Amino acid sequence: xxxxxxxxxxxxxxxxxxxxxxxxxxxxxxxxxxxxxxxxxxxxxxxxxxxxxxxxxxxxxxxxxxxxxxxxxxxxxxxxxxxxxxxxxxxxxxxxxxxxxxxxxxxxxxxxxxxxxxxxxxxxxxxxxxxxxxxxxxx
Amino acid sequence: xxxxxxxxxxxxxxxxxxxxxxxxxxxxxxxxxxxxxxxxxxxxxxxxxxxxxxxxxxxxxxxxxxxxxxxxxxxxxxxxxxxxxxxxxxxxxxxxxxxxxxxxxxxxxxxxxxxxxxxxxxxxxxxxxxxxxxxxxxx
Amino acid sequence: xxxxxxxxxxxxxxxxxxxxxxxxxxxxxxxxxxxxxxxxxxxxxxxxxxxxxxxxxxxxxxxxxxxxxxxxxxxxxxxxxxxxxxxxxxxxxxxxxxxxxxxxxxxxxxxxxxxxxxxxxxxxxxxxxxxxxxxxxxx
Amino acid sequence: xxxxxxxxxxxxxxxxxxxxxxxxxxxxxxxxxxxxxxxxxxxxxxxxxxxxxxxxxxxxxxxxxxxxxxxxxxxxxxxxxxxxxxxxxxxxxxxxxxxxxxxxxxxxxxxxxxxxxxxxxxxxxxxxxxxxxxxxxxx
Numbered sequence: 001x002x003x004x005x006x007x008x009x010x011x012x013x014x015x016x017x018x019x020x021x022x023x024x025x026x027x028x029x030x031x032x033x034x035x036x037x038x039x040x041x042x043x044x045x046x047x048x049x050x051x052x053x054x055x056x057x058x059x060x061x062x063x064x065x066x067x068x069x070x071x072x073x074x075x076x077x078x079x080x081x082x083x084x085x086x087x088x089x090x091x092x093x094x095x096x097x098x099x100x101x102x103x104x105x106x107x108x109x110x111x112x113x114x115x116x117x118x119x120x121x122x123x124x125x126x127x128x129x130x131x132x133x134x135x136x137x138x139x
Numbered sequence: 140x141x142x143x144x145x146x147x148x149x150x151x152x153x154x155x156x157x158x159x160x161x162x163x164x165x166x167x168x169x170x171x172x173x174x175x176x177x178x179x180x181x182x183x184x185x186x187x188x189x190x191x192x193x194x195x196x197x198x199x200x201x202x203x204x205x206x207x208x209x210x211x212x213x214x215x216x217x218x219x220x221x222x223x224x225x226x227x228x229x230x231x232x233x234x235x236x237x238x239x240x241x242x243x244x245x246x247x248x249x250x251x252x253x254x255x256x257x258x259x260x261x262x263x264x265x266x267x268x269x270x271x272x273x274x275x276x277x278x
Numbered sequence: 279x280x281x282x283x284x285x286x287x288x289x290x291x292x293x294x295x296x297x298x299x300x301x302x303x304x305x306x307x308x309x310x311x312x313x314x315x316x317x318x319x320x321x322x323x324x325x326x327x328x329x330x331x332x333x334x335x336x337x338x339x340x341x342x343x344x345x346x347x348x349x350x351x352x353x354x355x356x357x358x359x360x361x362x363x364x365x366x367x368x369x370x371x372x373x374x375x376x377x378x379x380x381x382x383x384x385x386x387x388x389x390x391x392x393x394x395x396x397x398x399x400x401x402x403x404x405x406x407x408x409x410x411x412x413x414x415x416x417x
Numbered sequence: 418x419x420x421x422x423x424x425x426x427x428x429x430x431x432x433x434x435x436x437x438x439x440x441x442x443x444x445x446x447x448x449x450x451x452x453x454x455x456x457x458x459x460x461x462x463x464x465x466x467x468x469x470x471x472x473x474x475x476x477x478x479x480x481x482x483x484x485x486x487x488x489x490x491x492x493x494x495x496x497x498x499x500x501x502x503x504x505x506x507x508x509x510x511x512x513x514x515x516x517x518x519x520x521x522x523x524x525x526x527x528x529x530x531x532x533x534x535x536x537x538x539x540x541x542x543x544x545x546x547x548x549x550x551x552x553x554x555x556x
Binding site for chain 3: 501503505506521522524527529531533541542545547549
């Protein structure tokens with residue numbers, strides 16, 4: 001079960017990653033998963049009003065990072081070791097993105113999580129991602 | 140909704156891919172998804188009794204292929220264009236694998252599906268996969 | 279052989295993607311490949327001075343996009359359909375990133391390119407990426 | 418530099434993975450890389466004479482495994498933790514596959530290798546793969 005709440009994660013993110021924190025709202029923490037909103041601003045857009053690929057990468061990455069922290073607590077510094085993303089539909093213009101993250105493994109040294117990314121209010125996902133993290137040994 | 144049943148898919152697989160068909164049982168067809176069993180035999184094992192990586196690839200690949208066919212019918216020849224897999228736990232020795240496939244997109248030219256692979260009876264997945272298929276234009 | 283030069287690509291990027299263009303220098307265009315520099319600024323950094331994951335994604339994505347344009351010319355709008363990245367080493371602090379892109383396929387509808395990402399001056403890559411693009415039919 | 422020769426690797430594979438060994442010829446071992454031939458037999462083919470996806474997965478997986486062993490020696494048991502593959506062209510019918518493997522990292526706990534797969538005698542690759550391996554700690 002999670003050992004950090006939405007508020008714990010929000011405070012941690014604000015302190016450690018203030019730039020990322022600006023764009024992120026943690027909507028729900030549950031066992032082995034989180035739901036995260038990325039508040040879309042002009043700086044996330046490509047010509048035509050569509051959300052950029054790096055913005056979707058950021059949402060997937062931070063969703064899995066927060067889901068790991070929620071399970072293991074704010075100790076050590078997990079780092080992304082790999083990812084795969086598939087971009088399936090054009091995001092709605094100027095619409096927040098929602099990341100639904102489900103962790104598949106939070107092991108002693110390795111964590112793997114899946115993320116479905118939606119334009120807020122839409123039923124079909126715009127992208128999917130898997131992120132793998134390396135969890136450093138406790139000192 | 141699916142346009143082919145478990146029996147339709149089984150007959151198609153038996154006729155078109157008899158070698159693959161030997162190992163595969165189609166357990167359930169639903170909207171945008173299938174559940175498929177791979178019956179593990181000695182030829183699927185690595186030393187130590189663990190199921191080989193290529194066997195898990197095969198299960199993921201055939202699961203997505205069948206889920207696409209179920210939705211679009213037995214026309215044309217979809218081909219795999221890419222995949223990503225993460226291997227998370229050692230499969231149980233000499234135990235069937237179950238592939239739970241959820242299609243994320245079945246478009247006009249591109250299909251994307253996620254598969255969680257389990258050792259039969261276990262709760263935590265042994266692997267995850269995403270397969271992308273190209274759907275040829277109808278002639 | 280390429281049909282656009284470094285200067286052609288630079289002008290295209292400045293006009294179509296002015297935000298991305300700020301950070302990007304196109305160092306070399308060759309047959310089925312490009313070398314691209316990402317000029318690292320404070321906004322690309324994570325705490326500790328290391329370059330962020332989304333910045334590496336951006337470099338990989340723009341490298342393959344430019345390599346495709348170089349081969350097919352500035353027609354139509356190729357879109358990223360998928361990617362995989364592996365992060366292998368910590369980038370050097372406050373150091374430009376170099377993307378060495380090699381296209382493996384530039385087909386009629388699909389393009390696939392590999393990118394090795396280096397901290398400028400280092401021999402071992404910090405990351406690798408494969409990006410797949412869908413090329414829209416000419417109208 | 419490699420600590421095992423072609424003959425060392427061949428003997429190791431024959432002893433530890435006799436089934437895989439049947440299909441594999443180790444053509445070259447070099448610093449951080451190997452070239453491996455997969456001898457195509459009927460059992461590797463799909464209807465139409467094309468080499469199956471699982472066969473290409475097998476070649477990529479064994480190529481990276483052998484390249485790791487060549488660098489670290491026959492100690493411990495490296496296991497595949499993830500992979501991505503892109504299938505770009507139809508392999509030539511009934512033609513051996515060649516795997517050109519280049520390791521990008523052979524670290525203390527993690528190894529990453531790229532593989533280009535060719536139909537023997539062809540210039541354009543039929544597929545690409547990246548395999549990640551976990552290297553167990555020495556006991």
